[in-house]
Amino acid sequence: MIKLKTVLKIGLSLVLILCLTACRRDTDVDSISSKLHETEYSSNSNVVESVHVSQLENTANGRITNPGFEDEIGWMNTKDEAGFEYSTLSQEDGGWTHSNDSSLIESSSSAFEGARQLTHYSVSNYHTTTDQLIPDLDSGMYLLSAWVKTDGGQFTSDLFAINHSGDEVKAIITQTNSEWVKVATPPIAVTKGFLHIGIRSKSLGGKQLNVDKVELVKMNGDIINSGFEGGSGAEVNGWQVNSTNGTESAASLEESLQSRGGAGHLKLLSDSPYKVYVHQVVNGIQNGTYSLKAWVKSSGDYQSLKMKAANYGGSEKIHSHTDASSEWQQITIDNLQVQNNQLEIGFIADGNAGSWANIDDVQLVAQGNTSVSLKKDNNPIYRNPGKGYVLYAPGEISEENQKYANLYYARYQWADIQPTEHDTSFQIIERDIALAKSMGLKFAFRIMNSDTEWGKADGYNVPKWVYDAGAKSYIVDSFGHDQHVPEWTDNPIFFEKMEQFVEELGEKYNGHPDIEFIDIGSFGTWGEGHIYSLEIDIEGNKHSYPTVKEMMDNYFEPYMNAFPDSQLVNVWGVPEFQDVYDWAALHGVSARRDGIPVWNDGSHIAYVHGVGPGIIELTATYRELIESGQWDAQKIADSYKIGKASFVELSRGGADDYIESEFNLIRDYANKLGYHFTIDTAQYPATVAPGNDYQLVLNWTNSGYTYLYKPAHVAVALLNDSSQVIQTQWLEDIVPRSFAPDFTTRTDSSFRFNEVDGGKYKLAVGMFLNKSNAKPDYQMGIAGGTDDKWYPIGEIQVSGSN
Numbered sequence: 001m002i003k004l005k006t007v008l009k010i011g012l013s014l015v016l017i018l019c020l021t022a023c024r025r026d027t028d029v030d031s032i033s034s035k036l037h038e039t040e041y042s043s044n045s046n047v048v049e050s051v052h053v054s055q056l057e058n059t060a061n062g063r064i065t066n067p068g069f070e071d072e073i074g075w076m077n078t079k080d081e082a083g084f085e086y087s088t089l090s091q092e093d094g095g096w097t098h099s100n101d102s103s104l105i106e107s108s109s110s111a112f113e114g115a116r117q118l119t120h121y122s123v124s125n126y127h128t129t130t131d132q133l134i135p136d137l138d139s140g141m142y143l144l145s146a147w148v149k150t151d152g153g154q155f156t157s158d159l160f161a162i163n164h165s166g167d168e169v170k171a172i173i174t175q176t177n178s179e180w181v182k183v184a185t186p187p188i189a190v191t192k193g194f195l196h197i198g199i200r201s202k203s204l205g206g207k208q209l210n211v212d213k214v215e216l217v218k219m220n221g222d223i224i225n226s227g228f229e230g231g232s233g234a235e236v237n238g239w240q241v242n243s244t245n246g247t248e249s250a251a252s253l254e255e256s257l258q259s260r261g262g263a264g265h266l267k268l269l270s271d272s273p274y275k276v277y278v279h280q281v282v283n284g285i286q287n288g289t290y291s292l293k294a295w296v297k298s299s300g301d302y303q304s305l306k307m308k309a310a311n312y313g314g315s316e317k318i319h320s321h322t323d324a325s326s327e328w329q330q331i332t333i334d335n336l337q338v339q340n341n342q343l344e345i346g347f348i349a350d351g352n353a354g355s356w357a358n359i360d361d362v363q364l365v366a367q368g369n370t371s372v373s374l375k376k377d378n379n380p381i382y383r384n385p386g387k388g389y390v391l392y393a394p395g396e397i398s399e400e401n402q403k404y405a406n407l408y409y410a411r412y413q414w415a416d417i418q419p420t421e422h423d424t425s426f427q428i429i430e431r432d433i434a435l436a437k438s439m440g441l442k443f444a445f446r447i448m449n450s451d452t453e454w455g456k457a458d459g460y461n462v463p464k465w466v467y468d469a470g471a472k473s474y475i476v477d478s479f480g481h482d483q484h485v486p487e488w489t490d491n492p493i494f495f496e497k498m499e500q501f502v503e504e505l506g507e508k509y510n511g512h513p514d515i516e517f518i519d520i521g522s523f524g525t526w527g528e529g530h531i532y533s534l535e536i537d538i539e540g541n542k543h544s545y546p547t548v549k550e551m552m553d554n555y556f557e558p559y560m561n562a563f564p565d566s567q568l569v570n571v572w573g574v575p576e577f578q579d580v581y582d583w584a585a586l587h588g589v590s591a592r593r594d595g596i597p598v599w600n601d602g603s604h605i606a607y608v609h610g611v612g613p614g615i616i617e618l619t620a621t622y623r624e625l626i627e628s629g630q631w632d633a634q635k636i637a638d639s640y641k642i643g644k645a646s647f648v649e650l651s652r653g654g655a656d657d658y659i660e661s662e663f664n665l666i667r668d669y670a671n672k673l674g675y676h677f678t679i680d681t682a683q684y685p686a687t688v689a690p691g692n693d694y695q696l697v698l699n700w701t702n703s704g705y706t707y708l709y710k711p712a713h714v715a716v717a718l719l720n721d722s723s724q725v726i727q728t729q730w731l732e733d734i735v736p737r738s739f740a741p742d743f744t745t746r747t748d749s750s751f752r753f754n755e756v757d758g759g760k761y762k763l764a765v766g767m768f769l770n771k772s773n774a775k776p777d778y779q780m781g782i783a784g785g786t787d788d789k790w791y792p793i794g795e796i797q798v799s800g801s802n
């Protein structure tokens with residue numbers, strides 16, 4: 001049995017593998033419905049190219065129909081994929097009936113709530129989707145959650161929500177040991193009144209998923225996409241764009257290092273005269289007095305550029321921006337006395353051809369609060385946990401260039417580590433761990449069973465004693481030398497000896513603090529999950545790949561059992577094993593892909609977006625790619641984004657030449673690898689009294705390619721004038737691992753300081769790998785951070801001691 005590993009745990013609930021991707025679709029209900037019926041579900045993509053729309057008629061008033069599955073209405077179930085059984089539901093007499101048993105709403109004494117639950121199940125392999133379209137929703141940010149229970153066996157299983165733009169959020173469901181747990185998606189914006197939600201499963205036969213109590217909750221009081229994130233594109237996510245002269249395209253999102261906060265901003269520009277109004281209604285605001293703030297820079301040739309506040313129970317207010325500047329300036333509308341729990345906000349531009357304005361970091365600030373817009377600093381290359389550039393062993397790297405890397409990576413032959421059955425030597429691995437530490441780097445490694453280029457001189461990459469014990473093998477020609485290769489299928493002695501070795505390896509290195517990840521590299525050429533150069537032996541016989549079950553049982557499970565506390569990485573090999581890769585990802589196994597930029601574009605590993613580190617490796621060394629004419633810096637940079645990469649190759653046998661020649665590539669993309677956090681804006685009381693609770697509102701942006709997968713704990717601190725920490729408090733409700741890329745997340749936390757002398761302090765935020773650490777571990781792209789990685793967000797007055 002696999003010792004299942006929790007990917008992410010919040011309290012007693014699991015919020016697993018939070019993913020947000022973006023694609024574009026039509027913007028009205030009818031065309032969305034048509035698209036959803038026409039497309040098919042692709043299990044190999046984070047962008048859902050297929051979802052099957054459900055009943056439109058029975059969902060009304062912006063509510064989920066039958067959220068507890070107490071009736072057979074409101075949901076549609078469909079299938080996909082040859083070889084997987086499925087069910088379709090048809091509407092009869094106001095309800096739904098099922099064509100077979102792979103998905104059904106059933107009575108159960110063990111339902112989470114009520115008497116019934118949704119069940120995905122079949123005696124044979126199945127692939128099914130249960131979903132519905134919810135119309136009549138107010139504009140705003142929504143959270144989707146459900147209670148789920150599974151006994152494992154799913155290749156993929158998730159709760160998802162998709163809005164009119166095709167933006168998708170999902171929470172992937174993993175093994176829950178047959179206990180009910182709650183999963184939740186990240187927030188998703190609704191601006192056109194509807195949302196498509198559902199549950200998908202692709203599973204081995206005989207395994208089931210139960211779902212109950214699906215909830216959709218609107219987050220009140222939030223400005224949707226206040227930082228204008230979401231990448232470059234004509235659609236301004238979260239905002240409506242209107243024009244009186246048909247020039248809506250003058251408003252777009254732009255991703256730039258020059259954005260005020262995060263990675264993006266609103267860009268107003270056209271090569272012809274334009275008139276646009278970019279706006280939204282903020283709902284669910286607590287009545288009271290507010291200020292509306294935004295950051296602007298613009299050219300000086302506008303007819304007019306205005307910020308507007310309206311429909312809040314008071315008279316419309318306008319700020320006319322006339323102070324053109326190429327530097328960011330903050331503009332404000334004060335004394336907005338909200339009386340009806342809402343506020344329309346927007347920007348009106350009457351521009352001449354070529355006139356431009358950038359707008360960023362819109363804030364609504366309650367009276368009595370301090371409002372701060374933090375300045376970002378993305379110029380340094382931040383060496384943060386769980387991301388960065390990789391140096392390959394062996395190779396000498398100058399001390400000057402070691403500062404660009406975060407990881408040292410090595411590969412070994414099994415025979416190097418265990419030359420005899422009772423002589424396992426970890427000396428080589430220990431040597432390289434020590435070398436990595438001396439360079440200030442984490443370490444990672446792979447152990448291979450075949451290497452057709454740099455293998456053992458005697459031809460035995462798998463130790464000879466394994467074959468002497470009866471393991472089956474064959475011989476291939478490896479550059480004029482015989483190499484003994486194990487039969488990859490139906491080879492019980494080989495499987496037994498390999499599992500014993502992996503167990504011993506796990507006893508030594510499971511949970512090792514200096515090891516970032518370990519490759520599962522037991523199968524194929526160089527451990528890369530294929531046998532392209534190993535299929536034909538020296539006698540002309542063709543040899544087989546393992547079956548899917550053998551891959552799971554004999555190549556993946558030994559590592560997953562031996563390393564429950566370590567990050568494992570699958571070496572993506574062939575599409576025929578994608579179901580195995582998906583299944584492993586549900587248990588926290590990430591992925592790597594080589595062959596960039598010649599053979600691949602990074603897309604094969606995008607499926608682990610949110611699971612763990614996606615790792616990109618080049619086809620050959622930098623010098624070899626240059627000499628062969630195959631070096632393409634843009635394709636390589638594109639692969640980072642396509643693959644949602646956290647780690648990418650910097651060197652193989654030496655990095656100095658690469659760094660010197662391609663420094664712009666290295667510098668420009670270093671912080672985008674993995675995650676990259678900024679705090680764009682903050683709100684908190686100007687004065688606090690010791691012993692009382694107060695609210696700290698932060699807007700965080702992740703401008704990296706993917707999610708943070710490492711532990712992270714956020715604390716707030718009081719610093720004195722010398723930046724010494726006076727007192728700290730953990731902000732338990734902030735979960736950085738849930739911060740989606742290209743997205744701004746608003747957190748609203750309670751804080752309290754006790755027994756503090758009255759006076760003026762700096763309020764600062766820090767992120768820790770472990771609560772036991774004395775200082776923060778994470779760097780953020782914020783100007784003014786201390787040497788100890790605390791980030792002051794502003795001054796705060798403490799009124800006196802308690």
